[in-house]
Amino acid sequence: MKKIIAYTFLVGLCFSLLSCGGEKKEVLYQIPADIKIKECSPIFSQDCEHFAAIKEEMEGEAVIYDGEVGKVYTAIDAISLSPSGKNFAYLAVDGKNEVIVKDGKEIAKYSYKTVIKSEDRRKTLQFLDDGSLIFTKKEPKKMKKVIKDGKPIDGSPYSAKPEVSKDGKHLLYWVVDGTGDFLVFDGKRHKIDGLPLFLSISGDGEHYGAVVSNGKTKKSVIIDGNKKATLDSKNPVEYFLLSEKGDHFIVLQRDITTNEIKVKFDGVVVAVANKVFTNSVAFSKDDLHYAFIMIKPRVKRASIVLDGEEIPSFDPDFSTINECFGEGRSLVFSPDDEHLLYVAGTGTNQILAFDQKVFLRFDLYNTVIYQPFFSPEGDVICFFMDKLNKQLAKIKKEIK
Numbered sequence: 272m273k274k275i276i277a278y279t280f281l282v283g284l285c286f287s288l289l290s291c292g293g294e295k296k297e298v299l300y301q302i303p304a305d306i307k308i309k310e311c312s313p314i315f316s317q318d319c320e321h322f323a324a325i326k327e328e329m330e331g332e333a334v335i336y337d338g339e340v341g342k343v344y345t346a347i348d349a350i351s352l353s354p355s356g357k358n359f360a361y362l363a364v365d366g367k368n369e370v371i372v373k374d375g376k377e378i379a380k381y382s383y384k385t386v387i388k389s390e391d392r393r394k395t396l397q398f399l400d401d402g403s404l405i406f407t408k409k410e411p412k413k414m415k416k417v418i419k420d421g422k423p424i425d426g427s428p429y430s431a432k433p434e435v436s437k438d439g440k441h442l443l444y445w446v447v448d449g450t451g452d453f454l455v456f457d458g459k460r461h462k463i464d465g466l467p468l469f470l471s472i473s474g475d476g477e478h479y480g481a482v483v484s485n486g487k488t489k490k491s492v493i494i495d496g497n498k499k500a501t502l503d504s505k506n507p508v509e510y511f512l513l514s515e516k517g518d519h520f521i522v523l524q525r526d527i528t529t530n531e532i533k534v535k536f537d538g539v540v541v542a543v544a545n546k547v548f549t550n551s552v553a554f555s556k557d558d559l560h561y562a563f564i565m566i567k568p569r570v571k572r573a574s575i576v577l578d579g580e581e582i583p584s585f586d587p588d589f590s591t592i593n594e595c596f597g598e599g600r601s602l603v604f605s606p607d608d609e610h611l612l613y614v615a616g617t618g619t620n621q622i623l624a625f626d627q628k629v630f631l632r633f634d635l636y637n638t639v640i641y642q643p644f645f646s647p648e649g650d651v652i653c654f655f656m657d658k659l660n661k662q663l664a665k666i667k668k669e670i671k
Contacts, residue, residue, distance in 0.1 A: 311595035316356025353398035400439030469511035478517025500538030548599025589616025
């Protein structure tokens with residue numbers, strides 16, 4: 272695979288000045304002249320058929336879902352779509368309170384800062400595929416509870432760290448009761464020895480994993496209840512991801528002596544970086560490949576790492592393309608697991624690169640490209656904002 276990518280990078284350079292044809296643009300929402308969309312707020316469903324965004328007004332903010340504008344609140348702190356996009360939800364600030372709104376209806380109201388906001392903004396509110404909404408809220412005496420559609424998910428005195436699978440069919444979270452600590456996966460409890468720092472569900476939804484701290488001297492990775500690796504106890508873990516089939520994992524640990532990040536694949540260091548774009552980390556569906564974007568120590572330009580080796584690529588952190596994506600966008604493996612699709616920049620263009628060839632080209636300064644993906648038919652689909660023409664649109668192009 273690396274040889275293919277290296278070769279096509281050279282070929283791609285030869286064709287990079289040519290315009291791309293055959294794409295079909297569809298305007299999902301023509302933004303009215305008097306409406307201002309909050310920077311970086313648009314989100315979309317997995318098939319790009321539904322979208323949501325935050326509208327800024329003098330009185331506050333409102334959510335736009337598929338073109339329909341909702342109630343104005345003081346501020347909107349988080350928005351979410353279900354995997355199908357048929358359900359939407361948001362966390363709104365209403366004076367001294369905060370409100371959970373689901374499908375246009377207020378389902379819960381709390382005092383301000385009761386709902387726990389995830390560092391990964393996509394996980395503050397999460398949908399199951401049946402339309403149920405999952406979030407976490409603070410309780411008295413420093414307790415927390417996972418909430419499902421406004422009600423505690425179970426009778427445990429403490430529950431936290433919910434993770435929903437990509438397809439919304441599986442749920443993992445941590446509970447504590449009088450007998451110990453447990454991970455709950457699809458309703459079944461699994462006892463663990465220690466405190467879970469990070470949780471993850473495999474891409475196929477069949478397996479669960481966690482990084483567990485067993486006190487000051489020990490950290491370990493467990494998958495389906497089995498210990499898979501022991502990690503450096505002194506270095507903090509900053510990220511954990513289980514692979515598509517649950518056979519592999521990636522952990523990021525910061526070396527406190529150098530302040531550099533060690534990227535570990537199955538517990539073995541495969542790269543050292545100043546920064547790793549955590550949203551970029553990806554596994555192929557066959558579990559044979561992994562990839563991520565990083566910036567090496569003392570190197571300014573970002574690079575792509577495939578199976579532990581840097582590969583030729585366009586710059587995935589070029590100029591202003593990641594203004595809305597501090598942790599980057601996911602690298603996307605093709606359906607046959609042999610090609611990479613990603614957002615990059617070159618010259619005055621943002622591009623979608625496919626095996627290091629320019630696949631689609633956009634204006635650098637007047638476009639925000641959101642996550643590209645492959646349709647079930649194998650076509651590339653991309654949701655983006657055209658700032659110049661005030662449009663939220665998607666574009667589809669067949670791979671030839």
